[in-house]
Amino acid sequence: MIGLADVNYFEPWWAQLVKAVVIFGVVFAVLPILTVYERKLLGRFQNRYGPNRVGPFGLIQPLAEIVKFAVKEPFRPTTSVGFLFRIAPAIAILTAVSALALIPWGNVQDIFGTRFGLYGIDVSVGPLYVFAMSGISFYGIMLGGWASGSKYSFLGAMRGAAQLISYEVSQGLALVGVVITAQTLSLTGIVNAQRGMWYVVPQLAAFLIFMVASFAEANRAPFDLVEADAELVGGYFTEYGGTGFVAYLFAEYVNMIVIAALATTMFLGGWLMPFGIHPPGWVDPIIVAAKMMIFITLFIWIRATLPRLRYDQLMSFGWKILLPLATLNLLITAIIVA
Amino acid sequence: MPYDPSADVIEVVRQPRRGPAAGAYRIFGETLRGMKTTLARVVEGPTTIQYPEEKTPVYPRFRGRHKLHRFEDTGLEKCVGCSLCAAACPADCIRVVAAENTPETRVSAGERYAAVYEINMSRCIFCGYCEVACPFDAITMGHDYELSDYTRSDLIFTKEMLLAEPIERTPLRTPGE
Helix, strand or coil: CCCCCCEEEEEHHHHHHHHHHHHHHHHHHHHHHHHHHHHHHHHCCCCCCCCCCHHHHHHHHHHHHHHHCCCCCCCCCCCCCCHHHHHHHHHHHHHHHHHHHCCCCEEEECCEEEEEEECCCCCCCHHHHHHHHHHHHHHHHHHHHHHCCCCHHHHHHHHHHHHHHHHHHHHHHHHHHHHHHHCCCHHHHHHHHHCCCCCCCCCCCHHHHHHHHHHHCCCCCHHHHHHHHHHCCHHHCCCCCCCHHHHHHHHHHHHHHHHHHHHHHHHHCCCCCCCCCCCHHHHHHHHHHHHHHHHHHHHHHHHHHHCCCCCCHHHHHHHHHHHHHHHHHHHHHHHHCC | CCHHHHHCCCCCCCCCCHHHHHHHHHHHHHHHHHHHHHHHHHCCCCCCCCCCCCCEEEEECCCCCEEEEECCCCCCCCCCCCHHHHCCCCCCCCCEEEEEEECCCEECCCEEEEEEEEEECCCCCCHHHHHHHHCCEEEECHHHHHHHHCCCCCHCCCCCCCCCCCCCCCCCCCCCC
């Protein structure tokens, strides 16, 4: 039997369950606030306020929207493939949420005499697991687009799939540079290896490549050709309304969170503070969240700034510029480390 | 000497500069420049006017809802029911029915007065011709522009409604603005 991945540190089964529920709950409590944060910030970037009517500062806005989406009639086109049409958004959100388990929010902490790792699970395959999940999330997009039975959905899905595959390569290669510098695949191990210096400094090129590829990977502007509303109506989720649409929307935001967390862990030293400051352990998740907010703000800022790329530009940029750069960076890192 | 067009042709480069350095600048330098531009919009702050709470001040000559006037000293109506405003109205939204003033009931300063004076606001185009036509300045255009209502009949303003002091809901622009 082929051995499965090693798990570096794990708690009793009940602690694993509690951690899973807490991580899931916290992330899904933050998600709606994130949507309203994006819209408000985007508004500010365009000299307007954004949603500010429902509740204080418009913070209840997502609640109103979720209620609206939830009570919508679940319709589907006559040409759609019913079973796949329903299961595709579920795949998208499931894979996005599964990747959350790997995010290290902090080191192993002593809470009420039991030692808890402030992460879902610390496996020895860290980034590979995340890439595997984003590889499966491709089926969420592809099936959703194909099962809709509409040409716009199908075109959007094809674009999304091609984009996901071509940028995942560069993204992965950028991370390999970090992995061979840290000599470990465990995400907590990578954070601990950054005690001397955050990898954003020695791996700056990899960081930039990773960020650009991540924008494409999360289907965010300027690489949001998947949902290019001017030409494709809404991309692969054109035919989705109500809860299916919400699932795709949330999957996109969870992907954004995962990528922000991955960038934080891989390049910005996770829960470590600069200049040798060692705060108490309970601050760790706050530090990670703050660093993630920087990336999420960057995502929104870029969305407000850059226009959408043309499809051939996107592809040639991914394969002709980003991939050689990532490979070059990997080669140089490998030579220096070895 | 024959005309040689090639001498007048100027070479125009219609593509960004080639090369790795130019490309890297395009990707990151220009992006940073764009991000600076968008950040400047954040610093500027929103220019939105939060309408129901915050209202755009109108200019003094703004043509809003009509007002009918009385003489301030005697309290008599300025309107003498001559129907010139109704004649001038291109939208035909004013209806005037005149009646004679009697010594017992004196409504206006002239011989006659408007027994019925109605303006159909759903037809009015706010051109201000009625104001121009009026020989006694009895009707003027006010500043009120919030005229929506639930039924069409509610938009027919009677003489009492036009004579009453309007609830000043619209701020007026100060000379500096």
